[in-house]
Amino acid sequence: MTDDAAREAYFREGHRAIRDYYLVDSASPYRQSGRTGGAKHWEITRCCIAEAVNADGDYLDLGCANGLLLESLLRWCDERGFSITPHGVDFVPELVELAQQRLPDYAANFHVANAFFWQPPQRYRFVQLLLDAVPPADERAYVARVLREMVASPGRLVVSIYGQGTSATPEVAVETLEDLGFEVAGATACVSASVAWIEKTGADLESA
Numbered sequence: 001m002t003d004d005a006a007r008e009a010y011f012r013e014g015h016r017a018i019r020d021y022y023l024v025d026s027a028s029p030y031r032q033s034g035r036t037g038g039a040k041h042w043e044i045t046r047c048c049i050a051e052a053v054n055a056d057g058d059y060l061d062l063g064c065a066n067g068l069l070l071e072s073l074l075r076w077c078d079e080r081g082f083s084i085t086p087h088g089v090d091f092v093p094e095l096v097e098l099a100q101q102r103l104p105d106y107a108a109n110f111h112v113a114n115a116f117f118w119q120p121p122q123r124y125r126f127v128q129l130l131l132d133a134v135p136p137a138d139e140r141a142y143v144a145r146v147l148r149e150m151v152a153s154p155g156r157l158v159v160s161i162y163g164q165g166t167s168a169t170p171e172v173a174v175e176t177l178e179d180l181g182f183e184v185a186g187a188t189a190c191v192s193a194s195v196a197w198i199e200k201t202g203a204d205l206e207s208a
């Protein structure tokens with residue numbers, strides 16, 4: 001566990017860095033989701049996340065930025081035969097507003113909050129998170145709480161790790177989750193993204 005002052009400093013610095021980088025170019029929806037480049041680069045660095053979706057249902061993106069990933073997943077999942085309902089949380093209000101403008105039919109599903117502390121109004125068939133949303137010492141507690149309090153049963157927690165370039169492999173996310181003590185059900189990778197998921201079933205409802 002991180003002490004409260006160190007955790008607050010981590011969130012404060014993360015919030016400042018995100019605002020400085022994501023909000024400087026209002027013409028680029030990719031930049032507002034943390035990526036350089038255009039549509040093609042966006043697609044090859046995120047498309048594999050849709051492979052984690054194996055059913056219709058609610059999809060919560062913890063750290064949703066401007067909602068571009070959710071908008072893309074709506075299309076990519078539809079192409080794979082699955083219908084998702086997007087939900088998002090982000091601690092930068094301007095990004096949540098952009099997500100609501102991007103997905104106006106789902107505006108009520110977006111919340112301004114710190115995902116580490118957020119109390120969800122419901123559970124979700126799919127929840128996606130990035131571990132760097134919390135200090136390293138809080139990663140295990142964060143994953144455990146999201147599994148326990150946010151993922152439906154049955155449901156799936158999808159963990160993405162970005163930034164390994166063209167050599168990204170599923171093993172990066174698998175080994176990270178296993179090192180934290182979680183059993184991995186599946187994994188994939190695309191350019192710059194390693195993605196693994198944890199399955200939640202009725203049997204582990206109490207133990208998660």
Ligand SMILES: C[S@@+](CC[C@H](N)C(=O)[O-])C[C@H]1O[C@@H](n2cnc3c(N)ncnc32)[C@H](O)[C@@H]1O
Binds near residue numbers: 069
């Ligand atoms: C790299 S973007 C991810 C966008 C999208 N989810 C994706 O995977 O492409 C990370 C987002 O997480 C948000 N974020 C980081 N830490 C957070 C926290 N503790 N609570 C809520 N949002 C957080 C940032 O504001 C930023 O918009």
